[in-house]
Amino acid sequence: MLNDIFIAPFADMIAAPDFLMQVLWEGLVSGVLYALIALGFVLIFRSSRIFNFAQGIMVVFAALTLVGLHSFGIPAWISVALTLGVMFVLAVSIERVVLRPLVGQPDIILFMATIGITLFLIGGGEIIFGGENKVMITEELGIPTGDTVLEPFGGLLILQHLDITVVVVACALVAALLAFLNYTQMGRAIRALGDDHQAALSVGISLQTVWVLVWFIAGIIALVTGIAWGARAGVSFALEVIAYKALPVLMLGGLESITGAIIGGLMIGLLEKLFEIYWGQPLLGGNTETWFAFVLALIVLLFRPQGLFGERIIERV
């Protein structure tokens, strides 16, 4: 038994390094997507203290809108542009209708409001585009679908072109976001608002503008994730589930930290894959990926309640 847990898995890893690389690669691909979704959560939380429960459904909604618009006969890339427009209108309406009247209310009320947004988007999406599963318009968007076979250590490593594209696009998006946040005035305004509302107002930052902006960025992230995940698993409301994977990512990385979200996402992606292949399947009958991340997050929370990178909050009583 001890041998199965502590020795055999590592022996397997060393014996077949090409297979290990395959596992790591697949873990990395999901990890990048988790990180991206977590980033959407972090941005909104930092600038408004709202835990956006609707992030998951925004992924589905964006993907549905894209596929739906295309099915009406609109060319693929114009559909993408239109979907971005829809996400922008969504950001403006959420700010106007939901956030603005609730400014200054306790966090829990704003959180409940985002659950409301979730339900609204599920209903709206079904009415407009129908509830049946759809296929992502991968080829129409020009996303490559073949694969490349490498032979490291005389073994076999298959890289799906789709996965490579996902990783490249996601990394580019993350890098662009970080540059925007750190080196532009608008980015500074977003970070500033998260730190201190009063001070932000006093230097001329408009709450409303920044909120629309972060919800729109979250919308863009949702669209990219929706396309990537939709291409791998089809477009359906079940996609929302992958957004819940962002929760353990956030517990690990902390709700405040952008770096935390990225590292947390990659860690969860890699670790859940490794665990599934080397421990889950031989010892537990497989399918551990659905729960592993949550258990890992629980264990981390036991020792570091603020997450690995979150701000430690010391409250005076």
Added chain:
Amino acid sequence: MRDTEGYVTADGRQIGGVLMEMKNITLKFGGVTAIQDISFDIHEGEIRAIIGPNGAGKSSMLNVISGFYTPTVGEVWYKGAKRPQMKPYEVARMGVARTFQNIALFEGMTVLDNVMTGRLTHMKSGIAAQALWWGSAQREEIENREVVEKVIDFLEIQNIRKTPVGRLPYGLKKRVELARALAAEPSLLLLDEPMAGMNVEEKEDMSRFILDVNDEFGTTIALIEHDMGVVMDLSDRVVVMDYGKKIGDGTPDEVRNNQDVIDAYLGVAH
């Protein structure tokens, strides 16, 4: 000697015309009257102080000027026009910068980034240009950086520019807050108790900076302060408040000899 076209101070500085005028300001919170029918003006280029015992309504007055509170009755005139009801960020964009009594800085950001946020009121390029780092946004960033570096040099905080603000001691935080307000190149600078909680040496430093700012950039400054000695040395004219009412207004000497002011500060036998 004093009129709407400006005046000459005791030490011979020429002060400009009226920059801001408060007309019959009353501010009520429910049944509590924080400010009752107060009028005064602030001239261009002067250092104007608002003093008074605790709870006199000084901070409320500053919040009315900076748009955080809307007066129940009364008008605020700025640069010769009546100011409509505005949000604080709109007031900031009209050239009114401020600091806070309990320091409101962006703790997670570096000193440099904090001061850079002071330039947000000067942002002209659109969000799209910023996102894509287009020509105009890039040029602006460089221009802003130049102004910010000048302010940082001026306030002698070069050595901490990359330090996250959360790690700085209190006195330096106050200075960083002043730097952020100055970076906006404001027409009117509001300081809410700039010397609160400082030791003698820090107070002297801060006084010197306030005088230098006024002297070097000609910035109009309105400040609230508890420390009578400091106020009398710094300011050109002083408004004295007590229980929400104005009980004195004039040069430090005039105010010092005002019987109502003496009563308010020292108490009076009933």
